[in-house]
Amino acid sequence: MSFSPTARPRALANWLFFVAALIVLMVVIGGITRLTESGLSITQWKPISGIVPPLSDAQWQAEFEHYKRIPEYQQLNQGMTLAGFKAIFFWEYLHRLLGRLIGLAFALPLLWFAVRRQIPRGYSWRLVALLALGGLQGAIGWWMVQSGLSVRTDVSHIRLAVHLLVALFTLAGIVWTALDLRKLIRNPQARPARLTGLGALTGMILFVQLLFGALVAGLNAGLVTDQWPLMNGRFFPGATVEGRPFLDALFNDPAIVHFVHRWWAWVAVAALILLARATRGIDRRASIAIHSAFGIQILLGIATVMSNMNITLAALHQFTGALLVIATAWGAHAVGQRR
CATH class of the missing domain: 1.20.120 (Four Helix Bundle (Hemerythrin (Met), subunit A))
Incomplete structure (x- = not known):
């Protein structure tokens, strides 16, 4: 598989390995979020405005009031202090923030490489598919959280499994693609x-x-x-x-x-x-x-x-x-x- 002189397989491979490292960190933060029972501390999905955490006492109290309406608080955490709520809020907020960062770390460089025609032939569709998987993962994450907001006191373990497995499948796909690109550095005729x-x-x-x-x-x-x-x-x-x-x-x-x-x-x-x-x-x-x-x-x-x-x-x-x-x-x- 030959590619144009403008293609940069080394830069693409290094970028993908960086994204893979972020996903590994995301998996660890997600695990800590589950272990600390923090996953239901944020009860709303705000893809843009949710980037900014509560900054004032009134905003913190409003978030806490949202949490008090769900079964996890009512059945398991009655009497939790605001300080205790902030502790579990931290991990879920960090998990969601890192998810947004990974999305930007994938989408923006991909757009840059595409505009500058630096993606070797045959790889554009694969990179777009990986980006779509990342977007799907965000939707699955909210689908998982929703399972614990009305009747249950925790998220569905089946939905949690789907959430983790899609993340790991995406990780494997990114690493595989990066390895294919590294082969092109040594041999422009190399096949996937x-x-x-x-x-x-x-x-x-x-x-x-x-x-x-x-x-x-x-x-x-x-x-x-x-x-x-x-x-x-x-x-x-x-x-x-x-x-x-x-x-x-x-x-x-x-x-x-x-x-x-x-x-x-x-x-x-x-x-x-x-x-x-x-x-x-x-x-x-x-x-x-x-x-x-x-x-x-x-x-x-x-x-x-x-x-x-x-x-x-x-x-x-x-x-x-x-x-x-x-x-x-x-x-x-x-x-x-x-x-």
Whole structure:
């Protein structure tokens, strides 16, 4: 695939890696927002005016009054002080502010590169699709928040899982595109890497693990037990509510969700080892990255459970999960390179 003399694949790749770093930070802040039960502190969606936080006592009190109308306050946080509200407001505000920043960090440079005709042929549609995914992610975020504003005292764990998985899918797409662009720096005739069967299988297995990790977060299922490898003295804990249909328990029962996340991890490890071995002869750095990421992720997962969901360890667990997605995309890209 040749490109015009004005194309700048190196600048595009560096820009995309910067955006990927912002998304990783966004995932971590989102995890902290969930862990601190801060996600429902802002009850309105104001894409433009919401950039400015409350600045006066009257504005803070108005925001607090909005929060007092939802079930989370009425059933769980009655008597919360304004100072306590400001603490949870901080994380949700930071999460939304960073989302807006990522949108600008993607859209404005993309427009600049397009106007100056610096995007190689065949990449414009992919970059626009990634931008659209970012916009969709904002809509999904508000859809998620809405689920906790009327009847529930928290957001839907299913919607939270969709929110996280779309973010991680976008992250993988950005990294894959950046790696394709880096190939063009060395060889203007290089073709985009293809997704091999091994890469697709590993991605699907990791998707299941990430899905159940998101469900664990949404259901607070990490608090079911502080033991490992057993769960409250048993290998299989059984359903929290007996008599639930299998599929209902699989996705909605905290103990079952925790059990699946805990043990499917080893299926993911097996697939990741196979991918890393296939990658080793092509790009040894990617192989090392995969091994390092899943090894650290397992240790952090166990430590998080045994610490009874220590916020720092849980946030690091989510951070390493995002790095594992990057490493997996890197490895799958390496094995899918066309010579």
